[in-house]
Amino acid sequence: xxxxxxxxxxxxxxxxxxxxxxxxxxxxxxxxxxxxxxxxxxxxxxxxxxxxxxxxxxxxxxxxxxxxxxxxxxxxxxxxxxxxxxxxxxxxxxxxxxxxxxxxxxxxxxxxxxxxxxxxxxxxxxxxxxxxxxxxxxxxxxxxxxxxxxxxxxxxxxxxxxxxxxxxxxxxxxxxxxxxxxxxxxxxxxxxxxxxxxxxxxxxxxxxxxxxxxxxxxxxxxxxxxxxxxxxxxxxxxxxxxxxxxxxxxxxxxxxxxxxxxxxxxxxxxxxxxxxxxxxxxxxxxxxxxxxxxxxxxxxxxxxxxxxxxxxxxxxxxxxxxxxxxxxxxxxxxxxxxxxxxxxxxxxxxxxxxxxxxxxxxxxxxxxxxxxxxxxxxxxxxxxxxxx
Numbered sequence: 171x172x173x174x175x176x177x178x179x180x181x182x183x184x185x186x187x188x189x190x191x192x193x194x195x196x197x198x199x200x201x202x203x204x205x206x207x208x209x210x211x212x213x214x215x216x217x218x219x220x221x222x223x224x225x226x227x228x229x230x231x232x233x234x235x236x237x238x239x240x241x242x243x244x245x246x247x248x249x250x251x252x253x254x255x256x257x258x259x260x261x262x263x264x265x266x267x268x269x270x271x272x273x274x275x276x277x278x279x280x281x282x283x284x285x286x287x288x289x290x291x292x293x294x295x296x297x298x299x300x301x302x303x304x305x306x307x308x309x310x311x312x313x314x315x316x317x318x319x320x321x322x323x324x325x326x327x328x329x330x331x332x333x334x335x336x337x338x339x340x341x342x343x344x345x346x347x348x349x350x351x352x353x354x355x356x357x358x359x360x361x362x363x364x365x366x367x368x369x370x371x372x373x374x375x376x377x378x379x380x381x382x383x384x385x386x387x388x389x390x391x392x393x394x395x396x397x398x399x400x401x402x403x404x405x406x407x408x409x410x411x412x413x414x415x416x417x418x419x420x421x422x423x424x425x426x427x428x429x430x431x432x433x434x435x436x437x438x439x440x441x442x443x444x445x446x447x448x449x450x451x452x453x454x455x456x457x458x459x460x461x462x463x464x465x466x467x468x469x470x471x472x473x474x475x476x477x478x479x480x481x482x483x484x485x486x487x488x489x490x491x492x493x494x495x496x497x498x499x500x501x502x503x504x505x506x507x508x509x510x511x512x513x514x515x516x517x518x519x520x521x522x523x524x525x526x527x528x529x530x531x532x533x534x535x536x537x538x539x540x541x542x543x544x545x546x547x548x549x550x551x552x553x554x555x556x557x558x
């Protein structure tokens with residue numbers, strides 16, 4: 171069967187490929203430690219599950235409006251207003267099956283072929299994939315270890331051309347765990363206003379932050395609410411990856427077009443999942459907070475352990491649940507070492523190059539796994555490096 175030429179432009183998410191390979195090894199009887207997939211290992215909190223069960227019994231099993239049920243859109247608007255200090259209304263909220271459609275639909279609706287989109291590299295691989303797929307030019311902005319994987323504002327300004335249409339932000343960031351500071355965001359906002367740029371702000375990890383750091387959304391700066399799409403969702407904060415429930419906050423004039431794309435692709439988001447999402451936001455937050463405390467404990471264990479391994483150097487991330495150690499001291503490439511860890515040490519992780527060319531020299535480990543498993547993984551990594 172002949173494929174359309176555009177399929178050559180579409181990338182993938184390597185985490186799922188490595189997960190499949192690790193599962194295949196497990197089917198052979200091997201015990202693989204999974205540090206590759208960005209998924210909380212906790213169960214969805216009980217109150218959210220109970221709300222979903224009740225929603226099913228109450229008949230929330232049918233089509234809903236394309237932008238989302240009015241009741242959850244209202245709750246999300248109130249939540250974001252309180253969180254950011256910027257007034258949002260229900261008419262600015264779009265509910266989607268997971269966060270990725272907000273990314274895909276926004277770029278599809280706003281970026282023409284030949285225009286340019288600046289995105290973080292290393293960064294979530296779907297950014298570059300979607301930019302290429304719509305016929306636009308992906309323009310990588312290097313995130314460097316010496317800057318704690320934050321934007322270099324001067325470099326960002328140097329990348330802006332007359333063709334630049336959009337800048338993508340992700341803070342806290344996948345894969346590095348780095349965070350943009352308030353000053354960083356203020357400077358980015360100034361550039362966005364000056365050059366009339368749209369900003370897609372991926373804030374999916376904004377509730378998973380450590381050491382007293384706080385999250386700032388770029389919508390808080392003058393002139394930004396009318397040019398920003400905020401991407402968020404329930405997968406990471408509430409361990410709801412399988413529920414496929416995300417949302418975007420955007421200028422009201424844009425929302426009908428994003429809704430039109432939803433109608434043309436998946437009609438709407440599952441109604442009972444949306445009712446569960448209401449409970450997630452308005453119900454007790456104890457479980458979500460406990461997850462963050464546990465993630466911090468795991469972060470400290472894996473960072474300390476990696477820094478004891480010869481050839482590894484690992485910054486302590488401020489948010490999300492990933493570490494991005496520098497492995498240049500091992501003398502191996504990122505891809506080579508990731509392959510050796512999987513095939514010879516039964517530790518599944520991702521090559522830094524899975525997140526872009528600037529990821530060479532790094533690996534990504536997700537610490538969304540138990541401390542016990544992390545400690546076993548560290549022993550295996552250390553053993554492999556010693557043998558090498």
